[in-house]
Amino acid sequence: MTQELPPRLEPRAIEPARYRAWQDGGYFHVSASAVLEEGREPFVIVIPPPNVTAALHMGHGLNNTVQDVLIRWRRMQGRATLWVPGTDHAGIATQNVVERQLATEGLHRDDLGREEFVERVWEFVTETGGTILDQLKAIGASCDWERTRFTLDDDLRRAVREVFVSLYEKDLIYRGEYIINWCPRCLTALSNEEAEGEETQGSLWHLRYPLPEDAWGAAADARKAGAESVGQLDDGRWYLTVSTTRPETMLGDTGVAVHPGDGRYEGLVGANVELPLTGRTIPVVADHHVDPEFGSGMVKVTPAHDKNDFEIAGRTGLELLDVMTPDAHMSDAAPEAFRGMERFEAREAVLAALEDEGFVAGTDAHTHSVPRCYRCGTVVEPRLSEQWFVSMKPLAEPALEASRNGEVTFTPAHWKKVYEHWMENIQDWCISRQLWWGHRIPVWYCPCGEQIVSREDPTACPKCGGEALEQDPDVLDTWFSSQLWPFSVFGWPKETDDLKAFYPGHVLSTAPEILFFWVARMIMMGYEFMGETPFRHVYLHATVRDKYGRKMSKSLGNGIDPLHVVEELGADAMRYTIVSQAAVGTDISLDHENVEAAFANGRNFANKIWNAGRFALMGLGQGPVRALADVGDDLRLEDRWILSRVAAAGDEATRSLERFRLHDFAEGLYHFFWGEVCDWYLELVKSRLADDADARSKEAARSTLVTVLDRAFRLLHPVVPFVTAELWSRLPWPEGRSRPADLIVADWPSDHESWGDEAAEGSFRDFQSLVVEVRRLRKEYGVGEGQRVGIHLWGGPDDFGDVIESLGGALDQLARVDRVEAEPSSGVGAHAVLPNGAELFIPLEGVIDVARERARIEEEVGKLEGLLAGVRARLANQQFVENAPEEVVAKARENGAQLEDQLAKLREKLAGLRA
RNA sequence: GGGCGCUUAGCUCAGCUUGGUUAGAGCACCUGCCUUACAAGCAGGGGGUCGGGGGUUCGAGUCCCUCAGCGCCCACCA
Numbered sequence: 004m005t006q007e008l009p010p011r012l013e014p015r016a017i018e019p020a021r022y023r024a025w026q027d028g029g030y031f032h033v034s035a036s037a038v039l040e041e042g043r044e045p046f047v048i049v050i051p052p053p054n055v056t057a058a059l060h061m062g063h064g065l066n067n068t069v070q071d072v073l074i075r076w077r078r079m080q081g082r083a084t085l086w087v088p089g090t091d092h093a094g095i096a097t098q099n100v101v102e103r104q105l106a107t108e109g110l111h112r113d114d115l116g117r118e119e120f121v122e123r124v125w126e127f128v129t130e131t132g133g134t135i136l137d138q139l140k141a142i143g144a145s146c147d148w149e150r151t152r153f154t155l156d157d158d159l160r161r162a163v164r165e166v167f168v169s170l171y172e173k174d175l176i177y178r179g180e181y182i183i184n185w186c187p188r189c190l191t192a193l194s195n196e197e198a199e200g201e202e203t204q205g206s207l208w209h210l211r212y213p214l215p216e217d218a219w220g221a222a223a224d225a226r227k228a229g230a231e232s233v234g235q236l237d238d239g240r241w242y243l244t245v246s247t248t249r250p251e252t253m254l255g256d257t258g259v260a261v262h263p264g265d266g267r268y269e270g271l272v273g274a275n276v277e278l279p280l281t282g283r284t285i286p287v288v289a290d291h292h293v294d295p296e297f298g299s300g301m302v303k304v305t306p307a308h309d310k311n312d313f314e315i316a317g318r319t320g321l322e323l324l325d326v327m328t329p330d331a332h333m334s335d336a337a338p339e340a341f342r343g344m345e346r347f348e349a350r351e352a353v354l355a356a357l358e359d360e361g362f363v364a365g366t367d368a369h370t371h372s373v374p375r376c377y378r379c380g381t382v383v384e385p386r387l388s389e390q391w392f393v394s395m396k397p398l399a400e401p402a403l404e405a406s407r408n409g410e411v412t413f414t415p416a417h418w419k420k421v422y423e424h425w426m427e428n429i430q431d432w433c434i435s436r437q438l439w440w441g442h443r444i445p446v447w448y449c450p451c452g453e454q455i456v457s458r459e460d461p462t463a464c465p466k467c468g469g470e471a472l473e474q475d476p477d478v479l480d481t482w483f484s485s486q487l488w489p490f491s492v493f494g495w496p497k498e499t500d501d502l503k504a505f506y507p508g509h510v511l512s513t514a515p516e517i518l519f520f521w522v523a524r525m526i527m528m529g530y531e532f533m534g535e536t537p538f539r540h541v542y543l544h545a546t547v548r549d550k551y552g553r554k555m556s557k558s559l560g561n562g563i564d565p566l567h568v569v570e571e572l573g574a575d576a577m578r579y580t581i582v583s584q585a586a587v588g589t590d591i592s593l594d595h596e597n598v599e600a601a602f603a604n605g606r607n608f609a610n611k612i613w614n615a616g617r618f619a620l621m622g623l624g625q626g627p628v629r630a631l632a633d634v635g636d637d638l639r640l641e642d643r644w645i646l647s648r649v650a651a652a653g654d655e656a657t658r659s660l661e662r663f664r665l666h667d668f669a670e671g672l673y674h675f676f677w678g679e680v681c682d683w684y685l686e687l688v689k690s691r692l693a694d695d696a697d698a699r700s701k702e703a704a705r706s707t708l709v710t711v712l713d714r715a716f717r718l719l720h721p722v723v724p725f726v727t728a729e730l731w732s733r734l735p736w737p738e739g740r741s742r743p744a745d746l747i748v749a750d751w752p753s754d755h756e757s758w759g760d761e762a763a764e765g766s767f768r769d770f771q772s773l774v775v776e777v778r779r780l781r782k783e784y785g786v787g788e789g790q791r792v793g794i795h796l797w798g799g800p801d802d803f804g805d806v807i808e809s810l811g812g813a814l815d816q817l818a819r820v821d822r823v824e825a826e827p828s829s830g831v832g833a834h835a836v837l838p839n840g841a842e843l844f845i846p847l848e849g850v851i852d853v854a855r856e857r858a859r860i861e862e863e864v865g866k867l868e869g870l871l872a873g874v875r876a877r878l879a880n881q882q883f884v885e886n887a888p889e890e891v892v893a894k895a896r897e898n899g900a901q902l903e904d905q906l907a908k909l910r911e912k913l914a915g916l917r918a
Numbered sequence: 919g920g921g922c923g924c925u926u927a928g929c930u931c932a933g934c935u936u937g938g939u940u941a942g943a944g945c946a947c948c949u950g951c952c953u954u955a956c957a958a959g960c961a962g963g964g965g966g967u968c969g970g971g972g973g974u975u976c977g978a979g980u981c982c983c984u985c986a987g988c989g990c991c992c993a994c995c996a
Binding site: 008010011012200207245246247248260292293294297298299301302303304309310311312314371372385415416417418420421424425428515516518519546550552580583584590591592593594600601603604606607608609610611613614615616617618619620621622666667670673674681682685686689775778779781782783788789 | 920921922923929930931932935943944945946949950951953954955956958959960961962963989990991992993994995996
């Protein structure tokens with residue numbers, strides 16, 4: 004019953020039911036046999052698994068809408084379309100959340116112990132883990148929920164174990180003591196990617212290290228050679244100057260380094276410098292890493308707290324001295340005065356002590372990048388530590404080649420360069436984390452010294468037979484399991500049918516900031532373990548920002564909750580708004596302070612579609628609709644025009660989607676549907692549907708309307724699935740055509756060749772420009788809205804007369820023109836030339852009160868002339884021009900110019916009315 | 919320090935790959951309409967020297983150089 008449709012779209016009334024119907028219909032699911040047995044071409048996307056504890060934010064909203072658009076489109080094209088959903092256990096993030104929960108109970112994870120803590124996390128995850136997936140359903144995501152995976156599922160554990168052991172066997176995983184990024188709050192190692200640099204306004208302190216007396220001669224020589232960093236203290240002692248941004252680390256210095264070729268310091272190499280505050284002396288060494296051009300050309304070396312210094316120590320044999328505890332307090336290795344101090348407190352204390360003894364040579368303001376933990380924001384401490392690493396260079400090679408030779412492509416294209424640059428400079432990956440939540444490292448240690456790396460949990464040491472094996476306490480970086488996602492979700496390392504059918508996937512859509520964390524590593528793992536790329540195309544979506552251009556984030560509180568948008572305005576409104584804004588390579592700005600306004604465009608469009616459908620359902624009536632082919636002879640110009648246009652719109656939509664131009668896809672259809680179907684075709688077809696006297700015209704209109712809406716709804720469905728599916732299901736169906744079970748699986752329109760009709764499009768364009776021009780003139784000359792006029796129309800294309808004749812009734816409907824004469828005319832009235840060269844004249848004598856209109860215009864002219872005279876007088880006044888603020892004068896000039904323009908137009912009008 | 923990108927209407931952005939009608943959209947604004955699909959609408963309208971400068975060309979928002987401002991990524995310069 005079409006009367007039931009309310010005049011405003013109520014998304015809540017249709018969306019949840021629609022979604023349930025799709026799920027119940029099994030449309031989201033596809034089995035391997037569709038590919039392996041039926042031979043259908045697959046189309047596969049694996050979802051970027053959101054953190055299991057996450058709540059949906061606008062970034063998810065955008066990314067998953069993008070994926071759903073592609074998925075729905077391909078599904079309609081008949082591909083065996085699979086979108087695999089799931090969540091990530093998100094090691095640090097999840098552990099932090101549960102630790103915070105514990106903290107509210109006054110507990111620490113140590114109070115529970117490892118097992119109980121992990122159990123607690125599982126409880127939490129089991130309770131809340133499904134939330135974000137349910138939220139995806141609300142925005143319409145058509146994932147195959149039967150295949151939902153979690154990165155800690157048994158299958159995926161097996162994959163992780165296999166990959167770790169396999170890489171270890173290939174010597175691509177090793178354990179060693181190196182400087183790694185350490186978060187003193189999370190108490191774990193981090194990868195380079197997890198330590199995010201933040202530009203910070205800091206200081207560079209210059210410190211003096213006194214030289215022993217036997218080096219004073221060499222020091223004096225160095226000074227003479229131009230080494231300004233060598234000098235004498237008040238008491239006559241010579242010293243060297245070194246610089247640092249982290250003075251507290253000087254307590255762990257074990258040397259000072261210069262470049263081997265730096266002649267200035269030649270005599271000082273080998274000298275033992277006094278390290279202030281510590282009572283230690285440290286040697287001056289030569290190492291080629293030191294840049295003689297930079298600063299003093301002399302560097303303090305802190306091997307246990309700096310990556311470069313560690314390497315220098317490796318080459319020069321300097322000692323390693325760790326002066327900090329894991330939680331970044333000064334350790335027992337530091338002088339007593341500083342022990343137990345927090346690092347920044349120690350920084351102040353060290354500086355104060357050095358200052359006291361005259362060892363601070365100066366301070367410069369210094370802006371540099373300070374690494375922070377990507378999870379908690381704590382300043383990362385470079386720390387000497389034994390960890391597990393992956394050798395990345397060999398793995399990167401095929402993944403780099405894949406980008407170079409186009410096996411993997413990127414949208415926007417410029418990410419290709421970013422990806423390749425990173426791949427070319429790839430560094431080893433620290434994968435062990437001192438956490439409890441995650442994939443435990445599959446390595447056991449026997450008291451006999453044997454290290455066992457095994458696919459199966461060992462029960463006894465293969466070397467000594469001992470059973471007192473200890474498993475490595477650490478877990479793997481979350482991204483170690485995420486990188487296997489494209490094949491682990493299909494059951495690898497087992498050779499499953501799913502794997503055969505659905506690997507490799509096609510598109511990977513995600514945020515640019517995890518290109519290195521995740522995308523690059525998936526590609527490397529794909530080549531290493533599957534022998535080919537996990538996906539051919541990487542789509543990096545826009546960043547969602549607020550109206551001030553700031554990234555939406557929890558901490559800024561400037562986020563928009565997609566569920567709130569769905570609730571208030573509908574999923575369709577949200578989807579259209581963000582897709583239409585997601586132009587390649589740009590960001591999306593949404594006003595978080597006025598959500599309704601931010602999504603108004605999408606909401607209005609969904610409502611427009613709704614009303615167009617309502618109109619059709621009411622206007623079509625109950626009778627059977629004939630197939631288009633059966634009414635072919637009765638089609639009128641506007642019918643042939645709109646059929647041709649819907650064909651063109653379909654071609655454009657397909658082209659846009661093929662190129663990942665989702666913005667063009669959405670906007671193109673918006674303009675087609677609103678600007679052509681609604682503004683023109685529906686307006687023209689109204690009277691025909693209501694006119695029972697001309698049955699042939701009415702039937703042609705009904706057939707055309709049904710056909711056009713069917714097509715349009717199909718094209719629109721990927722971006723606004725709910726409103727289109729709802730209306731489509733109610734649309735009457737032409738006789739003789741079989742009807743798909745649901746719009747979600749209706750064929751994507753592609754047979755457009757036979758529908759194109761350039762002649763009809765050209766003729767209709769001529770008609771449109773005539774209507775627009777008549778409307779404009781009517782408005783300009785104050786012709787009342789209901790007032791009919793006659794027009795004269797001459798010149799232009801040969802067939803223009805025929806066009807006007809066939810659309811005569813339409814001209815009356817759209818522009819209130821009841822008489823068209825083909826003869827030239829002039830006199831009192833309005834005249835214009837159309838784009839196609841035809842001349843248009845509207846006699847206004849007797850239509851409007853010409854004398855009154857003339858008087859009205861004259862009055863207006865008088866008024867404007869007065870204003871203009873005033874402006875001119877001001878501008879003629881030297882004092883005003885010289886003394887008034889510049890912008891006031893400029894404004895006056897601008898006003899004058901505007902007034903002159905307006906006057907010219909009015910005078911032209913007057914001339915027409917006098918004729 | 920390297921690499922990349924951006925600057926077009928009041929705001930947010932398309933358009934540049936392949937130079938060529940009058941540079942577009944949404945929102946905002948002005949005018950007139952509650953015309954029975956839709957006022958979340960209809961009709962009409964105003965608003966841009968395409969960041970500055972230079973060059974190539976018959977022709978530049980589009981290609982090249984340069985300057986300025988903004989942003990992103992990478993990096994061990996103490």
